[in-house]
Amino acid sequence: MNSSEKHIVNITHLDLLVKRTRYQFLVVLSFFIALSLFSGEVCYCFSLKGDSAGYEKLRYEMVEKQIAARGIKDGNVLRAMRNVPRHLFVSERRRGSAYGDFPLPIGYGQTISQPFIVALMTELLEPGKDHIALEVGTGSGYQAAVLSEIVKEVYTIEIIPPLGRAAEKRLKELAYKNVTVKVGDGYYGWEEYGPFDCIVVTAASDHIPPPLIKQLKIGGKMAIPVGRPFLVQHLMLVERSEHGDIQTRSISPVTFVPFRREWK
Numbered sequence: 174m175n176s177s178e179k180h181i182v183n184i185t186h187l188d189l190l191v192k193r194t195r196y197q198f199l200v201v202l203s204f205f206i207a208l209s210l211f212s213g214e215v216c217y218c219f220s221l222k223g224d225s226a227g228y229e230k231l232r233y234e235m236v237e238k239q240i241a242a243r244g245i246k247d248g249n250v251l252r253a254m255r256n257v258p259r260h261l262f263v264s265e266r267r268r269g270s271a272y273g274d275f276p277l278p279i280g281y282g283q284t285i286s287q288p289f290i291v292a293l294m295t296e297l298l299e300p301g302k303d304h305i306a307l308e309v310g311t312g313s314g315y316q317a318a319v320l321s322e323i324v325k326e327v328y329t330i331e332i333i334p335p336l337g338r339a340a341e342k343r344l345k346e347l348a349y350k351n352v353t354v355k356v357g358d359g360y361y362g363w364e365e366y367g368p369f370d371c372i373v374v375t376a377a378s379d380h381i382p383p384p385l386i387k388q389l390k391i392g393g394k395m396a397i398p399v400g401r402p403f404l405v406q407h408l409m410l411v412e413r414s415e416h417g418d419i420q421t422r423s424i425s426p427v428t429f430v431p432f433r434r435e436w437k
């Protein structure tokens with residue numbers, strides 16, 4: 174082999190080496206791409222189940238520091254608040270604040286209530302596992318999810334169609350099978366499924382809607398904020414006694430979005 178032949182052989186060798194390296198690089202690259210896609214998928218599944226990035230820890234802390242520490246004792250309520258992934262009921266950019274001690278915007282000028290208020294209203298209802306509950310003001314669907322962890326069935330009504338539809342989709346994706354959402358004016362309740370053991374109204378009305386009182390079972394309880402929009406409102410507990418008469422009790426001052434009769 175003369176020197177120029179040697180040179181050609183060396184170049185061919187080099188060429189092969191470069192090709193092989195390129196090939197190995199592509200294999201490794203596709204492996205990493207596949208891995209990142211797969212781990213994204215896994216993270217997504219976990220986030221749907223509710224617990225990536227330490228959200229569960231934040232939720233347990235929320236229950237301990239904001240709820241149990243302020244006197245909520247009902248074991249079912251505490252359990253439900255520990256279970257429901259609140260961060261999945263707010264927009265992605267608000268997830269980091271989902272376990273804070275405050276309400277959060279959910280769009281259309283509405284809010285998901287402060288966790289403590291959700292717990293307080295739920296406890297006031299004394300919900301039981303055979304109970305049928307009505308919620309007026311679905312919003313994000315969070316309060317409905319908390320109730321659904323305790324009672325048999327939850328019926329919930331939202332007046333703003335896109336909010337109602339989004340909540341319905343979210344609750345379905347999170348497998349809350351015992352919650353039924355309807356878009357409409359909750360002032361009239363939901364006669365078809367009443368009377369109810371528990372009724373919770375999550376928007377402030379200047380009076381207690383008579384149809385809701387009518388749809389309260391004997392021994393049933395309703396929690397409702399009463400008062401004028403943007404002024405002091407009072408969280409009221411309404412009870413229909415064994416004899417059928419109605420008793421109301423003021424629990425605490427609160428601030429809720431207004432109860433409305435239409436949405437445009």
Ligand code: SAH
Nearest residue numbers: 285310312313315316332359375376432433
């Ligand atoms: N329970 C909700 C909080 C929602 S804020 C949650 O957990 O996220 C109150 C909601 O009540 C708003 O979405 C508002 O649109 C709704 N609302 C107000 N008036 C209503 C009415 N008459 N019927 C049904 N929903 C009503």
